[in-house]
Amino acid sequence: MEVAARPKDSIKNRIVDILSNNAILFLMLLLVSVVAILYPRFLTLANFNNILNQISVIGCLACGMTFVLLIGCIDLSVGSMMSLIGIMAVTVANGGREWLAIILPILAAGAIGLIKGGIIAGVNGRLGESFITTYGAQSVLAALALIIQGGLFMMVTATGIFTRIGKGANPAYVFFALIVICQFILTKTSFGRKLLFVGSNPKAARLSGVNIKFYFLMAFMMCGLISGIAGVLLPSRVMSANPTAGTNYELEAIAACVVGGVSMKGGSGSFVNTLIGVIVIGVLSNSMNLLGLSSYPQMIVKGFVIALAFALDVVNKRRQMQRG
Amino acid sequence: MKRADISRLVKDNIIIIALALPVILLTMTASGFMTVSNIKNIFIQISLYGIVAFAMTISIIGGEFDLSVSSLLGVVTILFTDIAKRVNVPVAILVCVSAGIVVGLINGFMVSKLKINAFVATLAMMLMLKGFALTYTNGRPINFPNPALNAFGNGDFLGMPNITLFFLGAFLITWYVLRNTKFGRNVYAAGGNLVVAKMVGINVDFYKTMLFVILGFATSVAGVLMAMRLSSGNTLFGGDLTMSVVAGVVIGGTSLSGGRGSAVKTFWGMLFIGVLFNGLQRLAVQANWQDVIKGSILIVVVSVDAILAQKIPLSQITTGRKRKEQISALPRDV
Amino acid sequence: MKKLLALILTSILIVSCFAVASAEAPAARKVFFTNAFFTAPFCAPLNAQAMATAAENNIELTIVDGQADASVQLDQIKTAIDQGYDGIIYFPADAAGSITIVNTLNESGIAYAIIDSKVDASVAETIPVFAGPDNVEMGRVAGRACVEQIGENAKVVCLMGSAGTDPATNRQKGFEEIISQYPGIEILAAQNVDGWDPAIAMSIMQDYITRFGDEIEFLFTHDDGIFQGAQQAIAAAGLTGKIKAVSTGANNVGVAAIKSGELYGSVLHSAKEEGQLGVEAVIAVMDGEIKNGDQEWFKCMSPLVTLENVAEWEGWGW
Numbered sequence: 001m002e003v004a005a006r007p008k009d010s011i012k013n014r015i016v017d018i019l020s021n022n023a024i025l026f027l028m029l030l031l032v033s034v035v036a037i038l039y040p041r042f043l044t045l046a047n048f049n050n051i052l053n054q055i056s057v058i059g060c061l062a063c064g065m066t067f068v069l070l071i072g073c074i075d076l077s078v079g080s081m082m083s084l085i086g087i088m089a090v091t092v093a094n095g096g097r098e099w100l101a102i103i104l105p106i107l108a109a110g111a112i113g114l115i116k117g118g119i120i121a122g123v124n125g126r127l128g129e130s131f132i133t134t135y136g137a138q139s140v141l142a143a144l145a146l147i148i149q150g151g152l153f154m155m156v157t158a159t160g161i162f163t164r165i166g167k168g169a170n171p172a173y174v175f176f177a178l179i180v181i182c183q184f185i186l187t188k189t190s191f192g193r194k195l196l197f198v199g200s201n202p203k204a205a206r207l208s209g210v211n212i213k214f215y216f217l218m219a220f221m222m223c224g225l226i227s228g229i230a231g232v233l234l235p236s237r238v239m240s241a242n243p244t245a246g247t248n249y250e251l252e253a254i255a256a257c258v259v260g261g262v263s264m265k266g267g268s269g270s271f272v273n274t275l276i277g278v279i280v281i282g283v284l285s286n287s288m289n290l291l292g293l294s295s296y297p298q299m300i301v302k303g304f305v306i307a308l309a310f311a312l313d314v315v316n317k318r319r320q321m322q323r324g
Numbered sequence: 325m326k327r328a329d330i331s332r333l334v335k336d337n338i339i340i341i342a343l344a345l346p347v348i349l350l351t352m353t354a355s356g357f358m359t360v361s362n363i364k365n366i367f368i369q370i371s372l373y374g375i376v377a378f379a380m381t382i383s384i385i386g387g388e389f390d391l392s393v394s395s396l397l398g399v400v401t402i403l404f405t406d407i408a409k410r411v412n413v414p415v416a417i418l419v420c421v422s423a424g425i426v427v428g429l430i431n432g433f434m435v436s437k438l439k440i441n442a443f444v445a446t447l448a449m450m451l452m453l454k455g456f457a458l459t460y461t462n463g464r465p466i467n468f469p470n471p472a473l474n475a476f477g478n479g480d481f482l483g484m485p486n487i488t489l490f491f492l493g494a495f496l497i498t499w500y501v502l503r504n505t506k507f508g509r510n511v512y513a514a515g516g517n518l519v520v521a522k523m524v525g526i527n528v529d530f531y532k533t534m535l536f537v538i539l540g541f542a543t544s545v546a547g548v549l550m551a552m553r554l555s556s557g558n559t560l561f562g563g564d565l566t567m568s569v570v571a572g573v574v575i576g577g578t579s580l581s582g583g584r585g586s587a588v589k590t591f592w593g594m595l596f597i598g599v600l601f602n603g604l605q606r607l608a609v610q611a612n613w614q615d616v617i618k619g620s621i622l623i624v625v626v627s628v629d630a631i632l633a634q635k636i637p638l639s640q641i642t643t644g645r646k647r648k649e650q651i652s653a654l655p656r657d658v
Numbered sequence: 659m660k661k662l663l664a665l666i667l668t669s670i671l672i673v674s675c676f677a678v679a680s681a682e683a684p685a686a687r688k689v690f691f692t693n694a695f696f697t698a699p700f701c702a703p704l705n706a707q708a709m710a711t712a713a714e715n716n717i718e719l720t721i722v723d724g725q726a727d728a729s730v731q732l733d734q735i736k737t738a739i740d741q742g743y744d745g746i747i748y749f750p751a752d753a754a755g756s757i758t759i760v761n762t763l764n765e766s767g768i769a770y771a772i773i774d775s776k777v778d779a780s781v782a783e784t785i786p787v788f789a790g791p792d793n794v795e796m797g798r799v800a801g802r803a804c805v806e807q808i809g810e811n812a813k814v815v816c817l818m819g820s821a822g823t824d825p826a827t828n829r830q831k832g833f834e835e836i837i838s839q840y841p842g843i844e845i846l847a848a849q850n851v852d853g854w855d856p857a858i859a860m861s862i863m864q865d866y867i868t869r870f871g872d873e874i875e876f877l878f879t880h881d882d883g884i885f886q887g888a889q890q891a892i893a894a895a896g897l898t899g900k901i902k903a904v905s906t907g908a909n910n911v912g913v914a915a916i917k918s919g920e921l922y923g924s925v926l927h928s929a930k931e932e933g934q935l936g937v938e939a940v941i942a943v944m945d946g947e948i949k950n951g952d953q954e955w956f957k958c959m960s961p962l963v964t965l966e967n968v969a970e971w972e973g974w975g976w
Binding site for chain 2: 723726737753759761
C-alpha cells in the first residue's frame with residue numbers, strides 16, 4: 001500500500017516540497033512583484049544598490065550572531081559593542097591613523113568577544129546564561145561607549161581609506177565576503193563541523209572528546225570580530241559616530257538569522273540561512289519605505305514575518321517527519 | 325548540624341546575606357537610608373515590576389521565557405487610558421485584563437501547539453504589540469488626569485503604599501501556588517524535565533500555555549496600576565521590564581534552566597535590585613558608572629549562580645554513574 | 659562562597675563611591691537633575707554646561723539618567739525629595755507622563771524647574787518656570803527659510819525626530835503652519851527617524867530618492883545629525899546642491915555642513931544655553947524670585963544660522 005501511494009503523491013509532494021522549503025523566499029518574490037508594479041523604480045539598479053548598502057551593516061552583525069546561535073547561545077551585547085567600536089574607530093581615524101582605525105577596533109572587539117566567550121565557557125552556559133551575561137555586557141559596553149568621548153556625537157573628519165570602506169557597494173562586498181568565508185569554515189573544515197556538533201549536543205561532544213570550551217570561546221570571538229567589522233563600517237557609511245548608534249541592532253540581527261532559518265536551539269543552520277534572512281528583512285524594509293509605510297506599522301509586519309517564518313519552518317519539519 | 329548542612333544553608337540563602345551587606349553599609353554611610361519613608365520608596369520602586377517578576381518566576385520554573393511583557397505593559401497603559409477616557413474605568417480594566425490574557429494565550433499557543441521557540445515567538449509578539457501601540461497612538465503618549473485614580477495609584481492603605489499591597493498579594497499567591505498546589509508541583513515537573521513530565525501524564529501543553537497566560541494577566545495588572553500611578557499611557561513605559569524582571573528572578577536564585585526556584589527567592593532578588601538602585605542614587609554615583617556597576621553585578625551573579633547550579637545537583641545525585649548519565653542525556657528545554 | 663565574595667566586593671565598591679562623594683565641600687546647595695534623555699548626544703554638552711553653571715553658583719549638582727521613562731523619573735524624584743535636596747531640575751520624558759511628577763513636586767514644596775520639553779497642559783499652570791526652546795517657533799523659522807529658498811511652488815520631504823517627542827511634534831507643527839499658507843508647496847513625505855539615528859535617516863533618504871527621484875527640491879530635518887545621515891544618501895545619488903536643505907540644531911555638525919555649502923541653514927537650539935538656563939531657573943526658584951504657578955519661560959534663542967551669520971553663532975551649539 002505504501003509503495004502504491006508513493007508515485008501518486010510524489011509529483012504533488014515534490015512541488016509542495018519546493019514551495020515549503022523555500023516558502024519565505026516565495027513570499028518575498030510575491031512582495032517584490034507587488035511593489036514593482038506599484039513602484040517601477042523599485043526594480044532599478046540604483047535601488048538594488050540602496051538595498052545592498054542598507055543591509056550590509058546588519059548583515060555583518062547577523063553573520064557574527066550566527067556563530068553564537070549555532071553553538072546554542074545568544075549575544076545581546078553586539079549592538080552596544082557596535083556603538084563602542086564606532087566611537088573608538090572615529091577617535092583613532094580623526095587622529096590621522098586610518099588603517100589603525102580599521103584594524104585596532106576590530107581586534108578590540110575580538111578581545112571583548114573572547115572575554116564574553118570565556119565567561120560563558122567558564123560556567124558551561126548555554127542560551128539562558130548567555131542571555132543574562134550578554135545583557136549585563138550590553139549595559140557595561142553601552143556605558144563605556146558613552147564614557148570614552150563624554151557622550152558626544154562625533155563627525156568623521158578623516159578623508160582617506162576610512163571614509164571609503166563604508167561607501168557605495170563596499171559594505172556589500174565585505175558582507176558577501178564574510179558570508180562566503182564563514183560558510184566555507186562551517187561546511188568545509190573540521191572546526192565548522194565540530195562547532196555544529198557542540199551546538200547541537202554539547203554533552204555528546206564532550207563525551208566524544210571535543211574540547212567544547214574552545215568552541216564556545218571561538219564562537220564568541222568570531223561574533224566579536226565580525227561585529228567589530230560592522231562597528232567600523234557603520235561610521236564610515238554615515239560619516240559620524242553616535243554613542244548610542246547600535247541600540248536595538250542586536251534584535252534586528254537575531255530577527256534576520258531566525259527568519260532565514262537559523263535555529264535558536266543550536267547546531268542547526270548555516271550562513272546561507274543568514275544571507276536569506278538578511279535579504280528578506282532588507283527587501284521588506286525597503287519595500288515598506290517605498291510604500292510610504294511609517295516605521296510603526298513596519299514593526300507589526302516584521303513581527304508577523306518572524307513568527308510566520310518560524311511557523312512555516314516548524315510545519316515543514318513536521319510534514320517531513322511524518323513522511324519519514 | 326554538620327558542616328555540609330551549614331554550607332548548604334548559606335548557599336540556599338545567599339541572597340539574604342548578600343542583601344544584608346549593602347543594607348548595613350548603606351545604613352552606616354548614606355544618611356536617611358534606614359528611614360520609614362526611604363524603605364517605602366524602595367518598595368514602591370519594585371512593586372509594579374515585582375508583580376510581573378512573580379509571574380516570571382513561575383514561567384522560568386516551568387522552563388519558559390517571555391520577551392513580550394515589556395511591550396505588553398506599554399500597550400496596557402495605552403489601552404487603559406484611552407478606554408477610560410472614552411468609556412469608563414471598569415470597562416477599561418476589564419479590557420486590559422482580557423487583553424493580557426489573550427496575549428498570553430496567543431504566546432502559549434505559539435509555543436505549545438505551533439512549537440515555536442519561546443524566545444522567537446515572544447520576540448515576534450513584542451514587535452507586533454509595540455508596532456500596534458505606536459501605530460494606534462502615532463507614537464504619542466495619552467494623558468489621563470484623573471485625581472481619584474492618581475490618588476489610588478500613589479496612595480497608602482494603613483501606612484502601606486497601595487501598589488506594594490498588590491506586590492505582596494502577588495508574592496503570597498505565587499508562594500502558595502508553587503508550594504501547596506498540584507498546579508505548582510506540575511510546573512516544577514514540566515520545567516525540570518519535560519520528558520519525564522510527559523511520561524507521568526502531565527498535560528505539558530496546558531501548563532506551558534498557562535505560564536504565558538499568568539504572565540499576561542500579571543503584566544496587565546501592573547500596566548493598569550502604572551497608568552493610574554502616572555496618569556498617562558505610553559508605549560515606552562516598561563521598556564526595560566523584561567530584563568529587570570529576569571535579572572531580579574535570577575539574582576534571587578531561581579535557575580534559568582527551569583525546575584528550580586521559588587517566590588521567596590524572587591522577593592529577595594527584587595529587593596536586592598531595589599536597594600542597589602536606591603543606594604546608587606543616594607550615593608550620587610554618576611549615571612554611566614551606575615550602568616557599568618549594574619551590568620557587572622548581573623554578569624557576576626549569573627556566572628556564580630550557574631557554577632553553583634552545576635555543583636548542587638551533581639552532589640545530590642549519588643546513585644552511581646549510570647543514573648547520572650541517564651539524567652544528563654535527557655534534553656533540557658531552555 | 660564566590661557569590662558572597664562577589665557581593666562583598668560590590669558593597670565595598672558602593673561604599674568607596676560614597677567616600678568619594680562625601681569628600682566634597684559641604685555648605686553648597688544641592689540640586690538634583692533627572693535628564694530623560696541622558697544618553698542622547700544633545701545632552702552631553704547640556705549636562706556639562708549645567709555642571710559648569712552649577713559650580714559657578716556654588717551648587718552641588720547630581721545628574722541621573724531618566725531612561726526616557728516617566729515611571730523611572732517619578733521614583734528618582736521621590737527619592738530625591740526624601741534625600742532633602744534643595745532643588746530639582748526635571749527634563750520630562752514626555753508631556754503626558756509628567757502629570758503625577760509635577761503634582762508630586764508641587765505637594766512636596768521643593769523648588770523645581772522644568773527644562774527642554776513642556777509638561778502636560780493639565781498641570782502647565784502650576785509650574786514655576788520652564789527653560790527651553792519654542793519648538794513651534796523653530797519650525798516656523800525653518801518654514802520661512804524654506805519659502806525663501808525655493809519659492810512658492812516646490813516639493814518638500816521631511817525627516818522628523820522620534821515620534822511623540824515634544825521637539826518632533828512641535829517643530830513639524832510650526833513648519834507646516836508656514837508651508838500651509840502656500841498652496842504651491844507640496845510635502846511629498848514626512849517620516850519619523852527612530853532615536854534621531856543618522857543611519858536610519860540615511861536609509862529613509864535613500865528610499866525617498868528612489869521613490870521621488872529628482873522631484874525632491876527641499877529637505878527639512880529636525881536635527882543636524884539626521885541631516886548629516888541624509889546628506890550621505892544625497893551625495894551618493896549626486897544630488898548635492900540640487901536638494902536645498904534646512905535643519906535644526908546649528909551644532910558643530912550643522913555648522914560644518916553650512917560652511918561646506920551642503921546645508922543652507924539650521925535653526926539654533928543651543929544645548930549649552932539650555933543647560934545654563936535650566937540651572938539659573940532653579941536658582942531663581944530656590945531664591946524665592948519665582949513661585950509655583952508663575953509659569954515663567956526662560957526661552958532659548960532660535961535664530962536661523964546661515965553662511966552669512968555663521969561666525970556669530972558658531973560655538974553656541976556643541
